[in-house]
Amino acid sequence: MNKGIIYTGKDIKTKDTTTGKLREWDPTRSKVAAGIKKGIIPNIKENDKVLYLGAAEGYTIAYISDILPKGTVYGIDISPYSMQKLLLAAHRRKNLIPILADCNKVDEYKDLILEKQDFIIQDIAQKNQVEILIKNADLFLKKKGYVLLSLKLSAISQKNHKKTTEDQLTIFRQKFNIINQRRLDPFEKKHVLIYGQKK
Amino acid sequence: MKEKILAITKKRVKEKLENPDQKIINLSLILEKLQLRINEVTELLKIITDQEYPSIDQILTIKEYCSFYILKNKTKEDLKELKIDENKINEIIDILSQKIGIVLKDEIKDITTSLAKNILDMIKVKEKIETEIDILIKANYINLYSIASPKIACKMIEIAGSFEKLARYPASTIQLLGSEKSFFKALKFNKRTPKYGILYNHPLIINLSNRNKGRMARTIASKISLGLKSDIGKKDISKEILEKIKIKISELK
Numbered sequence: 001m002n003k004g005i006i007y008t009g010k011d012i013k014t015k016d017t018t019t020g021k022l023r024e025w026d027p028t029r030s031k032v033a034a035g036i037k038k039g040i041i042p043n044i045k046e047n048d049k050v051l052y053l054g055a056a057e058g059y060t061i062a063y064i065s066d067i068l069p070k071g072t073v074y075g076i077d078i079s080p081y082s083m084q085k086l087l088l089a090a091h092r093r094k095n096l097i098p099i100l101a102d103c104n105k106v107d108e109y110k111d112l113i114l115e116k117q118d119f120i121i122q123d124i125a126q127k128n129q130v131e132i133l134i135k136n137a138d139l140f141l142k143k144k145g146y147v148l149l150s151l152k153l154s155a156i157s158q159k160n161h162k163k164t165t166e167d168q169l170t171i172f173r174q175k176f177n178i179i180n181q182r183r184l185d186p187f188e189k190k191h192v193l194i195y196g197q198k199k
Numbered sequence: 200m201k202e203k204i205l206a207i208t209k210k211r212v213k214e215k216l217e218n219p220d221q222k223i224i225n226l227s228l229i230l231e232k233l234q235l236r237i238n239e240v241t242e243l244l245k246i247i248t249d250q251e252y253p254s255i256d257q258i259l260t261i262k263e264y265c266s267f268y269i270l271k272n273k274t275k276e277d278l279k280e281l282k283i284d285e286n287k288i289n290e291i292i293d294i295l296s297q298k299i300g301i302v303l304k305d306e307i308k309d310i311t312t313s314l315a316k317n318i319l320d321m322i323k324v325k326e327k328i329e330t331e332i333d334i335l336i337k338a339n340y341i342n343l344y345s346i347a348s349p350k351i352a353c354k355m356i357e358i359a360g361s362f363e364k365l366a367r368y369p370a371s372t373i374q375l376l377g378s379e380k381s382f383f384k385a386l387k388f389n390k391r392t393p394k395y396g397i398l399y400n401h402p403l404i405i406n407l408s409n410r411n412k413g414r415m416a417r418t419i420a421s422k423i424s425l426g427l428k429s430d431i432g433k434k435d436i437s438k439e440i441l442e443k444i445k446i447k448i449s450e451l452k
Contacts, residue, residue, distance in 0.1 A: 080216050081216075083212050084212060087205070087208065087209065087212070090205065097201050097204050097205070098205070098208050099204060100211040100212055101211075112207070
């Protein structure tokens with residue numbers, strides 16, 4: 001596990017780079033934290049380069065930037081309202097870089113991200129979620145790089161949830177090997193967190 | 200590198216937020232809530248003031264009633280300053296001469312007058328918002344403004360989410376905009392689909408007979424969708440379209 005994350009079995013805490021104090025990571029607000037509670041521990045190293053799709057107002061991405069003292073994290077989001085708050089967060093943290101763009105249209109930010117990334121985290125509730133992840137991984141992810149995908153089942157289909165997860169996983173397996181997969185049940189309803197590695 | 204990307208995102212955020220659609224949508228949402236609040240508060244106010252001046256509230260509108268209530272002396276000359284119809288003034292004076300109403304305590308009278316002033320302020324804000332929406336739509340989407348009235352135009356943009364999405368809709372979708380619930384319900388149970396959505400309140404449709412409303416909604420929806428497409432190129436074709444609509448109205452039986 002990354003040294004920045006302090007997990008005692010009950011609370012998850014990280015060291016805030018702006019104030020230097022320990023800060024609690026709420027699993028009901030962040031799907032990555034809920035995954036850590038459920039047993040998916042992402043292999044993010046100190047000097048990794050991370051791409052975060054669907055950064056929103058910057059709750060989770062702030063913690064990710066805390067555990068990367070030598071790395072950088074790109075946050076991409078489509079909404080201009082939440083981007084205003086993300087810009088403020090980027091003003092305080094040196095390694096956070098926000099981009100306003102649509103994750104489905106890679107051409108909008110293809111020129112801005114020059115290096116290949118070590119890790120991709122995706123949290124956008126769309127029908128073609130997995131295809132968006134594959135599109136981005138083809139362009140920006142290194143070979144043997146990791147991905148963390150939070151799948152919102154009710155955004156894809158209202159019917160049989162077991163069948164929809166299997167359908168999405170077959171698309172996911174074309175490009176990635178699955179390391180671990182959990183439902184986020186007490187913290188987040190109808191969500192599945194999938195941790196994989198690029199082939 | 201980071202500073203370069205930050206500058207680009209800041210520029211993109213400003214471009215998106217200065218879009219007139221977003222302002223129109225926000226203002227129309229405020230307008231809707233404000234109208235509800237005005238109606239709610241006046242209903243509560245009337246419970247007390249109706250004992251003082253009984254059955255006057257049925258003659259006047261909300262704005263007239265509040266400005267009437269604030270007046271200190273309610274003689275005929277004072278009432279003429281409110282710019283109400285003469286028939287209404289005569290009726291009011293007839294009611295006042297009967298002296299049925301009770302006299303309120305000074306403290307309660309204080310509360311009710313200040314409440315009436317507040318309602319008048321809210322009505323002023325509402326009128327300001329309406330003129331602002333008018334200006335915004337007229338400056339940007341001239342065809343939509345003149346074919347669909349400004350009230351319906353801002354509702355349509357609100358339902359679609361933005362002007363670009365609205366412009367891509369076909370005429371049949373525009374005709375049923377706002378009646379999605381009953382439309383899908385009708386499809387589910389194999390029953391008759393609705394004829395119109397928010398277009399029902401269009402000034403050219405609302406006064407027609409029940410038989411002709413559906414027909415007129417169809418033609419106006421098709422003309423609106425034509426106008427929307429020429430709004431993208433900022434070309435004004437509203438006069439020609441309005442003439443065609445007038446011919447269509449004269450053909451109705």
